[in-house]
Amino acid sequence: MDDCRLCGGKDMELVLDMGEHPIAHHYKEDPAQEEYRHIVGLSFCKQCGHIQLDDPIPAEILYANYICLSSWKFQPHVPQLVNLISRQTSVTKDSLVLEVGSNDGRFLKALEEEGYRNLIGIEPAEDARRSAAEKGVITIPGFFDKQKAWGFVQEHGQCDLFISRQVLEHIKDLNEFMEAMRIVIKPGGLVLIEVPNFMMNLEMFDYTLWEEHVNYFTFDTLNNFFSRTGIVELHREKVVFSGEILVVLGQYIGPEAKETKIDYVAALTKKVEKYKRNWSDFRGRVQTYLLDQRKAGKKIAVYGAGSRTSSFVNFLGLKDYLDCFLDDQVEKQFKYMPGSQLPILPSKALYERSIGVCLLGVNFECEDKVVTNHAEFLRRGGEFYSILPPSHRLPGFWKELLV
Ligand SMILES: [Zn+2]
Known part of the structure; x- marks a missing residue:
């Protein structure tokens, strides 16, 4: 573990150890393709409260084979x-x-x-x-x-x-x-x-x-x-x-x-400790939720093959519950997600593969647009939920945790 990046302090606490994962945006041409893997760990400086990633990946590896370099298309703020x-x-x-x-x-x-x-x-x-x-x-x-x-x-x-x-x-x-x-x-x-x-x-x-x-x-x-x-x-x-x-x-x-x-460190420490404590329980709840959907005969897709959804699926160990990823960006389509190796398909797969539950992993500002574009999916009985806070479309079990 490195010294604190902000204050140089040495009293660091490991908050999350996610284990070994591939780089979230290194999409694969072939599911069998080998992946660079690294340990994902989050640490907290007890001295100044700065939260930071351990052992960052060297830039030449991280920024290689980038698909999307352009800035966000939509910046409403x-x-x-x-x-x-x-x-x-x-x-x-x-x-x-x-x-x-x-x-x-x-x-x-x-x-x-x-x-x-x-x-x-x-x-x-x-x-x-x-x-x-x-x-x-x-x-x-x-x-x-x-x-x-x-x-x-x-x-x-x-x-x-x-x-x-x-x-x-x-x-x-x-x-x-x-x-x-x-x-x-x-x-x-x-x-x-x-x-x-x-x-x-x-x-x-x-x-x-x-x-x-x-x-x-x-x-x-x-x-x-x-x-x-x-x-x-x-x-x-x-x-x-x-x-x-x-x-x-x-x-x-x-x-x-x-x-x-x-002077804020004591209050922040409490928040971080709670976040750390809740991790395995939260992971269990997400898995149970998806398992219940599958038992009810619903196929599940994730809409949005971005870094946050990639991490979500890999960190929480969800690949066995999911059918595919969907993405409207042509450059990502027909590639495979890192780690989970799930295919990335155009959104018409919602209909072609008879998806029952679609987990939205797009920016909150874009959710309404996706839902409106797929009114037909809703008419057929499909359900949209979000997996990215602060969306109001988070599944019920998740909302209950926030109360
Ligand atoms: Zn520090």
Whole structure:
């Protein structure tokens, strides 16, 4: 087990040991194909409360044979974030804005449409940069580290607004990232960070860890990251998007403002202990639920061949209860899921294979669309349930656990 990625502490507790699993998005052409397997373990720092994945997979293995590099097609909260930035009087249309992990430039483009003129992204993925270039968004290639930060400052000066959306949870070396932030942000400049909310997982029995996410933040541990970097928090909100996300706006005061706040650790420890205790019971309940469906003669499919559903099926040991995965993304169809080796089929398989129960594993924002598109499935007596919190379509036994 590594030292804590946030505070360097050595007093780490193992929360979940999921055993050995393949990489969640390494789809297979042939079920017999060999898979890279790794131990999935989640740990908790007793000193600062940071929740993190043990022994992350080397990037060259993890990011090989990627099928889907493009950013999410549907990001309903973007106008909300643009509005939050527009309300900040210290940011003008001429302020220098840097987005780290800017992907295909979609967010910077949204700011440009709002009148912001001085926008630059940093992005390692070539495909994404190409897409950004097509939009006219300036993007510097590479990963964000101290060297990149110095290079940026020499060429452009320090930024007035630093944005990082759905990036921090991937960062193995948080201290390097913090130092790079201190270099690149103007004292008094603003910081907008967006990360998945692990408190939702803790409270809603969501055990779908993902090997790409090595950090699992709550408002408190993200606030601790801010404090350690020299940032004071100005605003926080939760947004439902691909689960639940935290959006936090802060102001960079400088390294002299560094402090460590850990007064939340006792309360967080209780939540984590409960999450740990509930794991095997929850797994048993899901298996029993699916077994009951099978006994009632219903075939079961999972809709959405994503990383969260892949982890859900593998971690909970559900392959023997399921008929297939369904996915509308053509690139995934007729491949096989890692681990469970279940086939990935177009959604018409709902009818062709007489599926009785369809477990939705798509982003919550997209569930209604899937259900509407398959009104015929419902008419034939089919049932939709979700397996991804915070959906209101979770099966009855799951909802009862949340009361
Ligand atoms: Zn720590």
